[in-house]
Amino acid sequence: MSSARDNILQRLRGNRVDLEQPEQNIPPLEAWSAEQRITRFTENQEAVHGEVHTLPADQWIDWLAKELPKRGLHQVLTGTGDTGNQLGASNIESCVFHQYDQPIESWKPELFSQIDVAITGSRCGIAETGTLVLMPDRDEPRLMSLVPPVHIALLDATKLYQSFAEVIEEERWADGLPTNTLLISGPSKTADIEQTLAYGIHGPKQLITLLLV
DSSP: OHHHHHHHHHHHHHTOOOOOOOOOOOOOOOOOOHHHHHHHHHHHHHHTTOEEEEEOTTOHHHHHHHHHHHTTOOEEEEOSSHHHHHHHHSOOTTOEEEEOOSOGGGTHHHHHHTOOEEEEOOSEEETTTTEEEEOOOSSSOGGGGTSSSEEEEEEEGGGEESSHHHHHHHTTGGGOOOSOOEEEOSSOEEOTTTTOOEESSSSOSEEEEEEEO
């Protein structure tokens, strides 16, 4: 028995592979221009039924004033930060603005059955995957981007990074993260039911990004 074991161990030692690999000089990815990042982000979002509109930074309220009534989005949810305050002070025809300024337990039925659209900011975006990065907080709670059937997100084009790795580096994630970070790459979708792709089962049916330049 001992001889058989020794033979097996000897063969294993003879077949041992040195896992240490020589250093490789892997060239960095070609850096994309701002225009290339916008193009790639837009293409990737649209490929999964997302919608992207590139606007001057001072015209997003004008876009909402035109598009919300036209799309039948009248009950609008905002946060309590700067974005919500600007919208609350605006005068958009036929729209009623609701600020998320109370515990969910006190108005859960209204949130789930009456709100047409939520409007939030974004921390940054990833062009390579068409992804929005949200960091929900007290001003814009997580449910704003998960419950209403339509989610409109504002994204500063200067915060549109090329890759996830660049987000980690430029946003200094190594120094610490909030308790909740959302990576959103298109509207909610699932194919769990009879392998048929359906939108809006676990979240918004529509994701609209206003990319502000």
